[in-house]
Amino acid sequence: MSSSFFNRLLGLVLIAVLLGAGGRSLWVWLDQPIESVAVEGDFRYIDASFLSGQLSPLVSGQHWLSVDLDQLRERAKLIPWIHEARVSRHWPNALTFELEEQRPVAWWNDAFLINAEGHPFSPGPSDTLERMPNLAGPGDRSADVLAYYHVLEARLAPLGLELTQVRLEARGAWRFQVNDTFWVILGRTGLDIRLERFLAAWHRSLSERADRIRYIDLRYPNGLAVGWHGESAAAEVSRQ
Structure with a gap:
């Protein structure tokens, strides 16, 4: 091996070592502790103090360049009321969370809310929840129950009837409640x-006696049974 070739090889090795050392130094210089977190979004049900308390543990002890943004995004989506999240770095040591809030349309199985896509979520603290219908059914049928709620609502609303509950039983039977008063089976x-x-x-005829109705049972081949308040059994079976 000639001395000139050896010297060129040694020079390349030294350059690689210097670049590697410089790259590590640059990484250490850039990878500073996260000092500030900005939150963006249109929020109706949650406030800044709640979000601050939920996001702070996610970034505590994290560094700007080495933090896993995908992992942060997934963890942010676990915060109550958060539907979607995006996370980005901002020079020199800041992160921005772009958060999309859930938009509830109904209660689900008493303890949850569901959004317009029919996906259940756990409600966090909120003082601004408006009146919403109550839907119930097997855990994997929330989207089906919401879809049928919309079908029923479209048929009942022109009659001035408010659909307040829709329930799908485990064996596939449906019932709904009208005006917070009587059930239709x-x-x-x-x-x-x-x-x-x-x-x-x-x-x-039933609209004229609505305040007396306890339930209406439609599980008859050609008619229905009406249960009246103050009576222990259905007092009327009408035929069509």
């Missing part, structure tokens, strides 16, 4: 026909 099959039967009976 649809059962498992023939839902469209049974709903039409209810609407026809409402137009014909």
Whole structure:
């Protein structure tokens, strides 16, 4: 091996060592402790103090360059009321969380809320929850129950009836509550026909006695049964 070749090789090795050392020094210089966190978003149900308390543990002890942004994003999405999150670095030692708040449309199984996509989530502290319908059913059927709620709402609203609860039983039977007062029992099959039967009976006579109704049972081949307040059993079976 000639001396000139050896000298060139040694020079390349030295350059690589210097670049490596410089790269490590640059990384250490850039990877400073996170000093500030900004939060962006349009919030209706949560406030800044709640978010600060939830986000602070996520960034505590983290460094600006080495922090895993994807992991931060996933952890931020676990915060109550957060639907989506994006996290970005800002020179020299700051992070920005862009947070999208959940928009609840109904209660689900009493303890949860669901959003417009039918996804349940745990509610965090909020003083601004408005009145919402109560939906219930098997844990994996929230989207189906919400979809049927919209079907029923579209049929009942023109009659001035407020749909306050919709429930799907474990065995597939449906029922709904009107005006926070009486229940309409649809059962498992023939839902469209049974709903039409209810609407026809409402137009014909039931609307005039709405304050006395305890429940309406549509699980009959050609009619319905009405349970009245003050009576222990259905007092009327009407035929169509």
